[in-house]
Amino acid sequence: MGGRVAYRTCPLCEALCGLELTVDGAGAVTSVRGDRDDPLSAGFLCPKGATLGRLDSDPDRLDGPLVRGVPVGWDEAFEAVRDELAGVIARYGRDAVAIYVGNPTAHSVAGPLYGSALIKALGTRNVYTASTADQMPKHVSCGHLFGDPLAIPVPDLDRTDHLLMLGANPLESNGSLCSAPDFGGRLKAIRARGGRVVVVDPRRTRTAALADEHLFVRPGTDAHLLMALVHTLFAEELTAVPDRLPLNGLDELRALVVGFTPERVAPVTGVPAEVIRRTARELAAAERAAVYGRIGTCTQEFGTLASWLVDVLNVLTGNLDSPGGAMFPRAAHMPVYRRRRPFTTGRWRSRVRGLPEAMGELPVATLADEIETPGEGQIRALVTVGGNPVLSAPDGARLDRLLPSLDLVISVDPYLNETTRHAHVVLPPPRPAQTPHYDLALLAFTVRDYARYSPPVVPLPDGRPAETEILARLATLAAGTDATPADLDELVIMSTLGKAVAALGSPVHGRNPAELRKVLADGASPTEQRLDMMLRLGPYGEGFGADPNGLTLARLRDEHPHGVDLGPLKPRLDEVLCTASGRIELCPPAFAADTDRLAAALDAPRPDLVLIGRRQLRSNNSWLHNVPELLGGSNTCTLHLNPADAQRLGITEGARVRVTSRTGDVEAVASPTDTVMPGVVSLPHGWGHDLPGTRTRVATARPGVNVNAITDDQLIDPLSGNAAFNGVPVTLTPLPSPL
Ligand SMILES: Nc1nc2c(c(=O)[nH]1)N[C@H]1C(S)=C(S)[C@@H](COP(=O)(O)OP(=O)(O)OC[C@H]3O[C@@H](n4cnc5c(=O)[nH]c(N)nc54)[C@H](O)[C@@H]3O)O[C@H]1N2
Ligand SMILES: Nc1nc2c(c(=O)[nH]1)N[C@H]1C(S)=C(S)[C@@H](COP(=O)(O)OP(=O)(O)OC[C@H]3O[C@@H](n4cnc5c(=O)[nH]c(N)nc54)[C@H](O)[C@@H]3O)O[C@H]1N2
Ligand code: SF4
Ligand SMILES: [Mo]
Numbered sequence: 001m002g003g004r005v006a007y008r009t010c011p012l013c014e015a016l017c018g019l020e021l022t023v024d025g026a027g028a029v030t031s032v033r034g035d036r037d038d039p040l041s042a043g044f045l046c047p048k049g050a051t052l053g054r055l056d057s058d059p060d061r062l063d064g065p066l067v068r069g070v071p072v073g074w075d076e077a078f079e080a081v082r083d084e085l086a087g088v089i090a091r092y093g094r095d096a097v098a099i100y101v102g103n104p105t106a107h108s109v110a111g112p113l114y115g116s117a118l119i120k121a122l123g124t125r126n127v128y129t130a131s132t133a134d135q136m137p138k139h140v141s142c143g144h145l146f147g148d149p150l151a152i153p154v155p156d157l158d159r160t161d162h163l164l165m166l167g168a169n170p171l172e173s174n175g176s177l178c179s180a181p182d183f184g185g186r187l188k189a190i191r192a193r194g195g196r197v198v199v200v201d202p203r204r205t206r207t208a209a210l211a212d213e214h215l216f217v218r219p220g221t222d223a224h225l226l227m228a229l230v231h232t233l234f235a236e237e238l239t240a241v242p243d244r245l246p247l248n249g250l251d252e253l254r255a256l257v258v259g260f261t262p263e264r265v266a267p268v269t270g271v272p273a274e275v276i277r278r279t280a281r282e283l284a285a286a287e288r289a290a291v292y293g294r295i296g297t298c299t300q301e302f303g304t305l306a307s308w309l310v311d312v313l314n315v316l317t318g319n320l321d322s323p324g325g326a327m328f329p330r331a332a333h334m335p336v337y338r339r340r341r342p343f344t345t346g347r348w349r350s351r352v353r354g355l356p357e358a359m360g361e362l363p364v365a366t367l368a369d370e371i372e373t374p375g376e377g378q379i380r381a382l383v384t385v386g387g388n389p390v391l392s393a394p395d396g397a398r399l400d401r402l403l404p405s406l407d408l409v410i411s412v413d414p415y416l417n418e419t420t421r422h423a424h425v426v427l428p429p430p431r432p433a434q435t436p437h438y439d440l441a442l443l444a445f446t447v448r449d450y451a452r453y454s455p456p457v458v459p460l461p462d463g464r465p466a467e468t469e470i471l472a473r474l475a476t477l478a479a480g481t482d483a484t485p486a487d488l489d490e491l492v493i494m495s496t497l498g499k500a501v502a503a504l505g506s507p508v509h510g511r512n513p514a515e516l517r518k519v520l521a522d523g524a525s526p527t528e529q530r531l532d533m534m535l536r537l538g539p540y541g542e543g544f545g546a547d548p549n550g551l552t553l554a555r556l557r558d559e560h561p562h563g564v565d566l567g568p569l570k571p572r573l574d575e576v577l578c579t580a581s582g583r584i585e586l587c588p589p590a591f592a593a594d595t596d597r598l599a600a601a602l603d604a605p606r607p608d609l610v611l612i613g614r615r616q617l618r619s620n621n622s623w624l625h626n627v628p629e630l631l632g633g634s635n636t637c638t639l640h641l642n643p644a645d646a647q648r649l650g651i652t653e654g655a656r657v658r659v660t661s662r663t664g665d666v667e668a669v670a671s672p673t674d675t676v677m678p679g680v681v682s683l684p685h686g687w688g689h690d691l692p693g694t695r696t697r698v699a700t701a702r703p704g705v706n707v708n709a710i711t712d713d714q715l716i717d718p719l720s721g722n723a724a725f726n727g728v729p730v731t732l733t734p735l736p737s738p739l
Contacts, residue, residue, distance in 0.1 A: 008454035010049040015174040015181040017041040027458035029053030039565035041181035062428035088381040096380040098126035102387020112440035114471035121479035127361040136720040137303030143343030144588040147578035153326035154178040155290035157186045160324045161195040162286030167296020171206035179446040204675040216677040220727035221269040223302035226309035227260035232280035240318040249587030288324025299725040303717035327569035331444040332451040333534040337505040363721030365713040381408035390418040391622040394723040397709035421693035429467035433457040452563030489526035507543030607729035614684040622686035625699035637687040637704025639668040646672035656735040661710040683707040
């Protein structure tokens with residue numbers, strides 16, 4: 001077939017696989033293979049990565065901006081943004097403009113490099129992101145434990161002997177907050193070297209099927225189970241905290257878990273008391289063990305407690321910051337000398353429900369309240385960047401009803417979908433093949449230290465702005481200044497260099513920022529200059545001459561086109577810890593207080609049926625259903641329920657069922673399966689593509705239903721404000737079959 005070969009990182013999920021693309025003379029991606037020379041992914045790829053070419057050339061992708069549905073030029077679109085945004089700010093003030101930043105923004109260079117500038121320029125407290133539909137409990141827990149909400153340890157998969165994994169299904173998701181291409185292969189390797197893998201999940205997932213043991217757990221009760229594991233470690237004197245881990249709060253923790261005996265939590269969690277005890281003993285006995293919890297432990301009403309207790313176990317068993325345990329990756333682009341203030345939440349609160357801010361944002365579970373409720377500070381305009389909250393936020397259907405009431409919606413998004421159909425201005429970013437990639441967010445969560453930079457595979461057409469430029473333009477327009485995107489980059493570069501020369505321990509301490517500025521490659525794009533600066537200042541960097549063999553962007557790009565392996569994870573707690581005490585705060589008072597809720601739940605009545613989610617290998621939240629090759633097979637929007645519940649309710653395979661919650665109802669086709677435990681039903685999210693005014697023709701032909709029409713924006717984890725998608729009480733009604 002011919003064509004040239006190009007290499008790049010797959011931008012679709014957290015596994016960061018290296019891809020080998022074939023590109024034809026017209027710039028179209030004609031084939032995708034795994035890059036065998038990538039030191040982290042070694043040729044692995046999944047069905048999504050394999051169809052990146054199809055996604056790249058999707059005819060439904062917008063090729064230019066729209067203003068009120070009409071294609072316009074870029075200048076005209078930015079003019080419209082300037083005028084309309086200024087109008088809303090003049091009429092109602094800055095807090096009236098909200099921003100929602102979605103998941104793909106964490107996988108772009110544009111999001112991490114320009115997102116915070118945009119937020120700062122908007123000057124609003126109404127900042128929302130997918131983080132509060134995802135991992136905010138983990139940030140809050142690590143923020144309190146270690147002082148830094150980004151100091152999230154990852155399981156050292158390739159060296160551990162024992163992995164206890166809760167609420168994660170990497171065989172479908174390919175892993176999260178743990179970037180490990182071929183996660184399944186790495187799990188098999190644990191078993192092959194004589195280790196043990198235990199999975200805790202209300203469903204027997206493909207991951208659970210691969211494990212040595214699977215424990216069915218009732219949704220939302222992981223914190224109970226984990227408290228009983230901690231209880232057992234203390235009761236049987238199995239804790240082994242090494243001196244190298246400085247900590248506060250051990251006695252407080254011991255006192256806190258007294259009432260959470262295995263017998264007490266067994267009926268609530270569904271895990272028998274003797275199994276809980278054995279699980280604790282096996283964890284303690286393993287030479288090198290890691291406990292890892294992911295989205296199932298976050299998107300539930302005890303998300304922060306569960307996330308906290310995961311790392312409590314890592315500490316108590318001596319596995320934190322230790323090879324084969326739970327370790328902190330050292331990202332090549334993140335300087336280790338950075339001074340951080342100890343983490344707190346609740347520096348301000350949401351207007352309507354009084355929910356605490358965390359990491360500068362408010363819970364997406366209260367976005368609808370802030371749009372709907374009149375008064376000073378009511379939201380009148382929304383900017384979305386790479387997000388589809390109508391399908392992805394809790395009670396997204398309520399948002400869908402409210403978005404038409406806004407004066408202005410601006411969306412940076414390649415598709416006209418369930419959310420962006422409400423936009424007055426749509427600014428589409430270019431194709432993935434036209435976009436450079438360095439995964440600033442996820443390269444901090446890899447199972448080995450590793451870096452890879454991918455320049456654009458094909459050039460941008462003339463006049464088409466990169467997403468970095470779109471966000472930079474939006475930031476300057478929102479700030480209402482005459483600054484250009486180039487001015488913004490210069491500001492960031494000079495301020496970063498200024499801080500670096502002032503910081504003790506930095507490789508450029510005491511040097512002249514203007515001299516350093518000259519070193520950053522002339523002629524490279526501002527994005528490349530900023531990445532170059534970050535890599536030079538990072539722990540593997542060239543340090544502006546301090547280490548001539550260290551990394552620069554040019555070296556990463558030209559000498560390591562397949563990425564560079566920077567070695568196994570290294571103990572580095574001393575670089576990470578930034579609590580006020582300088583010690584691990586094992587029992588933060590806010591968490592201890594929240595265990596009253598846990599105790600109360602021990603005796604609370606249980607709903608008959610609760611809803612949980614289900615990620616699907618060949619989709620990605622709400623936006624890959626437009627790729628024909630990915631539809632079919634298991635990628636269908638069906639309701640899984642246990643055969644015992646199905647029989648009790650008179651529901652048979654293929655029957656139509658109405659699923660009703662406090663917020664609404666949806667109809668789905670039932671698929672009884674003993675892979676879900678009794679009392680639990682499961683629907684995947686991201687479906688519901690049958691709304692008018694969208695342009696995703698493949699997805700619309702097989703729409704499915706929006707599970708987030710029946711999740712509940714009032715159900716949250718109070719410490720983080722995170723949505724509790726899992727454990728929503730529902731009822732089922734069998735419907736007559738269509739004739
Ligand atoms: N019920 C339930 N709901 C859930 C979850 C669940 O488990 N259950 N999971 C939650 C989780 S973990 C997450 S992260 C959220 C995700 O929710 P969101 O962050 O809102 O993400 P998506 O709904 O996937 O929408 C992504 C949008 O980004 C656009 N996009 C794609 N590529 C690009 C790009 O390069 N640039 C820009 N600007 N836009 C792009 C797509 O067209 C799409 O509109 O969903 C949450 N919702
Ligand atoms: N193919 C594909 N890959 C993806 C995505 C996708 O949509 N599709 N989304 C990406 C995103 S945004 C994210 S955040 C990651 C998430 O990555 P993962 O965290 O691995 O996500 P899931 O596959 O949803 O696995 C969560 C598991 O938690 C279980 N669960 C539900 N409730 C509970 C509970 O109360 N307790 C316990 N212990 N388990 C529970 C569910 O049954 C499910 O098996 O995946 C990413 N990768
Ligand atoms: S596992 Fe994730 S990163 Fe790897 S090819 Fe699939 S979508 Fe891309
Ligand atoms: Mo996510």
